[in-house]
Amino acid sequence: MTPLVLVFGSAAADLVFRLPHLPRAGETVLGEAGPMLPGGKGANQALAAARGGQGVAIAFAGAVGADPAAEVVTAPLRVAGVDLTRLRVVDRPTGLAAVCVDAQGANQIAVSTGANALARADQVGDADLGPGTVLLLQMEVPAAENAALILRARARGARVVMNLAPAAPMEVAALRALDLLVVNEPEAAWLGAGLGCHPDAAALHRALGIDVVVTLAERGAVAATRQGVVTASPFVVTPVDTVGAGDCWCGVLAAGLAAGMPLAPAMARANAAAAIACTRQGAGTAMPTAAEIAAMLA
Ligand code: RIB
Numbered sequence: 001m002t003p004l005v006l007v008f009g010s011a012a013a014d015l016v017f018r019l020p021h022l023p024r025a026g027e028t029v030l031g032e033a034g035p036m037l038p039g040g041k042g043a044n045q046a047l048a049a050a051r052g053g054q055g056v057a058i059a060f061a062g063a064v065g066a067d068p069a070a071e072v073v074t075a076p077l078r079v080a081g082v083d084l085t086r087l088r089v090v091d092r093p094t095g096l097a098a099v100c101v102d103a104q105g106a107n108q109i110a111v112s113t114g115a116n117a118l119a120r121a122d123q124v125g126d127a128d129l130g131p132g133t134v135l136l137l138q139m140e141v142p143a144a145e146n147a148a149l150i151l152r153a154r155a156r157g158a159r160v161v162m163n164l165a166p167a168a169p170m171e172v173a174a175l176r177a178l179d180l181l182v183v184n185e186p187e188a189a190w191l192g193a194g195l196g197c198h199p200d201a202a203a204l205h206r207a208l209g210i211d212v213v214v215t216l217a218e219r220g221a222v223a224a225t226r227q228g229v230v231t232a233s234p235f236v237v238t239p240v241d242t243v244g245a246g247d248c249w250c251g252v253l254a255a256g257l258a259a260g261m262p263l264a265p266a267m268a269r270a271n272a273a274a275a276i277a278c279t280r281q282g283a284g285t286a287m288p289t290a291a292e293i294a295a296m297l298a
Helices: 041-052 068-079 114-118 143-156 172-176 185-195 201-208 245-258 263-278 290-297
Strands: 004-008 012-018 037-039 057-061 063-065 088-090 095-101 107-112 133-137 159-163 180-184 211-215 221-225 228-232
Touching: 004 041, 004 143, 004 245, 012 068, 037 041, 037 068, 041 057, 041 068, 041 133, 041 245, 041 263, 041 290, 063 068, 063 114, 088 114, 095 114, 133 143, 133 245, 143 159, 143 172, 159 245, 172 201, 180 185, 180 201, 180 245, 185 201, 185 211, 201 211, 201 221, 211 245, 211 263, 221 263, 228 263, 245 263, 263 290
Parallel strands: 004 057, 004 133, 012 095, 063 088, 133 159, 159 180, 180 211
Antiparallel strands: 012 037, 095 107, 211 221, 221 228
16 A cells, blocks of 8 residues: 555645844834745645655645635645545635745744634544554644544554644643654754753653654754664755745655655655755745755755
8 A cells, every 4th residue: 555644734825925024023014925825834744745755645634714715725735646635624714824034034924723723633534544654743733633633643553743833732642652753943942841851852852752853954953763863964055935944844754754764864855855945935835846855865
């Protein structure tokens, strides 16, 4: 059977404002906004896995409204071949994100949760959660639904990868049931403070008893695992827009793991893919193909 990456998570339409600098509290900054673009951490990760994966099936389970914003996010997923049969259309507006990007490529994002609040673990059947599946989750849908799905997946043999983004409370029992946790440095700091440990991969690995990756942006990524430490070197690029780069990293990593890659080469591919994504505007629109990733690695 073809391995499956099943992404459970958020979908959103992103309205991207290009500004000379990010607004401070109480400040109005004039700039320009483009058309609505595909976004939402879950949909971005599914798109990254589909574009950047090699020979694995990709499915996305989440919730959107019956509105034009839903089409913004689902159309590219469909084009990329993502299975949307587990997607729910609900009586709430599709999630929206106001994304501000400054002249240096730094960003600030406000998200309207909308339909994402109605994403439910029962949209994913038990048949999807066997050993051939990599389940990938993030934190823009209800934490209780994530926790329920993680525990079911664990019991049925799927490999479970969670990107704790944005950092938000999650049952420790569910975190301990993960195979792999992926966090960036601010998320690691938040989690380490909550667990009372250092915010590095090794300390989080010891505190939770699971494999942990900390992504380090332009410094690469480091994983602390039961088998030892894995580091992945960065690729040097000039970023224009880093929105969605973390999603790209997670989606491509999950696709690599589903294809049977060991963690080190899967992390190297994810680093290459995220570097490419940083050179392009938008989140979903920035996800590279497998050929582009291969060229970067070469
Ligand atoms: O990670 C980037 C994403 O976060 C954006 O696409 C936006 O929709 C928010 O969910």
